[in-house]
Amino acid sequence: MTSVNDLIRGSAATSVRNCGADLASDPWTVDARPAPTYGPGASVADPAPLGMPRQGRLPEEYAAASPEELDRRIRAAKATLGNRALILGHFYQRDEVIRYADVVGDSFQLARAAATRPAAEAIIFCGVHFMAETADILSGTDQAVILPNLAAGCSMADMASIAEVEDCWAELEALYGTAADAAGRVPVIPVTYMNSSAAIKDFCGRRGGIVCTSSNARAVLTWAFERGQRVVFFPDQHLGRNTAKAMGVPLDSMSMWNPRLPLGGNSETALIQARVILWNGFCSVHRRFTVEQIAAARAEHPGVRVIVHPECPVEVVDAADENGSTDYITRAIVAAPDGGIFAVGTEINLVQRLATRYPQHTIFCLDPVVCPCSTMYRIHPGYLAWVLEQLVEGETVNRIRVADEVSSGALLALRRMLAVQP
16 A cells, blocks of 8 residues: 555645645654754644754664664564563554554553553653653653654644643633532633643643543543533643533533633633633644535545544534544444445544555545644654664663653543543
8 A cells, every 4th residue: 555655745746835745754854953843744834832842863873774674673672672661652653663562542542551561661652742741650650751752742732831821720710719619619620631741731630620532531521510610621622622512512602712812812701601611722633624525525435434533623523424532433443344435534644554454444534635743753663763772772762751740740630531431
């Protein structure tokens, strides 16, 4: 099957204006740019914060190595390390990396894996920065969490800084006060999506809040509404809106918070009447999917089953047949009788992997312009070989450490999440 890189390059001429064109096979060239950038892909136009992590120079022996040599070196290092090293791979990783993962899953599944593998001395997280932070918080103090490329971040997570969130909370407290109602519910409960910094998870944990993933967002919001009169949801507006709407919360009971405006750009009346306050953040991959793409898929493929991720805009979720996490999408396809036709609205690496793995179905991406996650691709076999061979030599590079003063509150919020069953 045609590789993701080939698809991107083939569509570069028509997609450069709305995608970033080329998915680099050598992310170290992007890492070497003087200014921080998310790189080619869906987030190419998203402004990268000046303080985002930067990856140092990858040794030339790994950058110049052939795929065959990298495969040999990775497998040899894995064999030497044995159970001392655990490789976690997110669904959105490229196949060239996923093939080495000991556990593959969504952020919820990988969070559980990090919390339940005490025998591993090192956890190599093939994902993005906030996931590695979460693994460090949940794993033992004697376990090292490694992110093969420090520049593998998340533009959505970067859309909410801890300073902005604290300012938002101060304004909400000034408006709502802190007194609970007759049922014991506080004025507002903070909920943060897994796609956020450890500092924001800590913020939520210290204020009675919780973390959610796309797998358990509904269960988490149910938990939050039992404890609060309303919820403020960071940082993905679409997951928050789609989940609350599915629970019966009217759209006119939701307010958007713009951190650049007083009261987030809302009136006091609107905020008092709101049941959900949505942070103005989004995933640049899932924002690309449209109702028009769904209509085109239905016209070209009668009987198509359209499944999208809940990070998509609400009108796209409403027009689809189903919506759910990456794990939900995978399970839906696995359980379907042979001969199904699926149009999937999520990151291309997962869609293409499903199409390869389940050839009894017709599976394609809703977006005809293949535009991948800009940061997931930053994990390359060259970086994986490097960090593994350093472990063999007794050196730990690219270790992700969350400070104790941040991890304590974040751990509270994450434990609350893990206790809420989807």
